[in-house]
Amino acid sequence: MAEVIQKKLQAEVEKYAQMQKDVSKSLSARQKLETQLTENNIVKEELDLLDSTNTVYKLIGPVLVKQDLDEAKSTVAKRLEYINGEIQRHETLLKDMEKKSEQHRELLASLQQEFQKAQGLAVGKA
Amino acid sequence: MVIRHREANMAVNLTDLSLPQLEGLKTQLDQETEFLTSSIGQLKVVQTKYVEAKDSLNVLNKNNKGKELLVPLTSSMYVPGTLNDVEHVLVDVGTGYYVEKNVEDSKAFFKRKIDFLTKQIEKIQPALQEKHAMKQAVIEVMNVKIQQLQQSQQSSQMVGTTKA
Numbered sequence: 001m002a003e004v005i006q007k008k009l010q011a012e013v014e015k016y017a018q019m020q021k022d023v024s025k026s027l028s029a030r031q032k033l034e035t036q037l038t039e040n041n042i043v044k045e046e047l048d049l050l051d052s053t054n055t056v057y058k059l060i061g062p063v064l065v066k067q068d069l070d071e072a073k074s075t076v077a078k079r080l081e082y083i084n085g086e087i088q089r090h091e092t093l094l095k096d097m098e099k100k101s102e103q104h105r106e107l108l109a110s111l112q113q114e115f116q117k118a119q120g121l122a123v124g125k126a
Numbered sequence: 127m128v129i130r131h132r133e134a135n136m137a138v139n140l141t142d143l144s145l146p147q148l149e150g151l152k153t154q155l156d157q158e159t160e161f162l163t164s165s166i167g168q169l170k171v172v173q174t175k176y177v178e179a180k181d182s183l184n185v186l187n188k189n190n191k192g193k194e195l196l197v198p199l200t201s202s203m204y205v206p207g208t209l210n211d212v213e214h215v216l217v218d219v220g221t222g223y224y225v226e227k228n229v230e231d232s233k234a235f236f237k238r239k240i241d242f243l244t245k246q247i248e249k250i251q252p253a254l255q256e257k258h259a260m261k262q263a264v265i266e267v268m269n270v271k272i273q274q275l276q277q278s279q280q281s282s283q284m285v286g287t288t289k290a
Contacts, residue, residue, distance in 0.1 A: 039220050039221055040220075040221060042219075042220055043219050043220045043221050043223055046219040046220070046223075046225070046235070047219070047223070047225075050225060054225050054226055054227060054231075055225070055226040056223060056224070056225050056226075057216065057223070057224040057225070057226070058222055058223055058224075059222040059223070059224060060222075064216075064224055072223060076221070076223075079221075
């Protein structure tokens, strides 16, 4: 009896560890997005300060390509939109995962209790 | 575990914590101070770059127009050139975008950046000081606890020897 529970417990612990891994992965991805968001916001601020007398270039590989100011602005705006969407997506994902981990933790705790009980019984019989 | 201590730290008296708990708290504070210190260091490095860029713009004035200069093609090879345009420079504004600005605007740009970084550093500095103070407090309590432990060990040894 105790061995069966122990095996199950082990499997569940492994599952839990995998979940924690996913959570930290998602967390670091979100952090990266946050950095990109800040950087793009700074670029947007700068572009908003410009007028038609300024020429904008985009670095593509090693070459600078002339680009329309409005085009650059809309690119950055689109990028910001995308990044914000991604952050939101990660946020809900994280919340979901956290809820699942919480449930899993409870499951683990009850399994552990069961295991201890079963072990106690086994010892008592012996 | 450690995080839970930290959250409760404001309410919990440091002297109530056990030595291992204090040890954990100290390690965490160590990590935090290290992170903040390196952040400030990085910000300062970037700030110096902007200051240098702003200073070098001062060379671009009307007096220097048409003067000859050596343009570095690589770090060890230069070609002669003349300074043709003293009014415009290309500024990297981030994410691969470069903007042609006149010298005055560029100076304003760098000033904005330098001010922004100064503000960021000023934001971090108090947090760092706070962490430092907390770490110092933890170390003090740890020292007291260690001393108490040693004293109690010594006295119990004394009791042991007198009995023997």
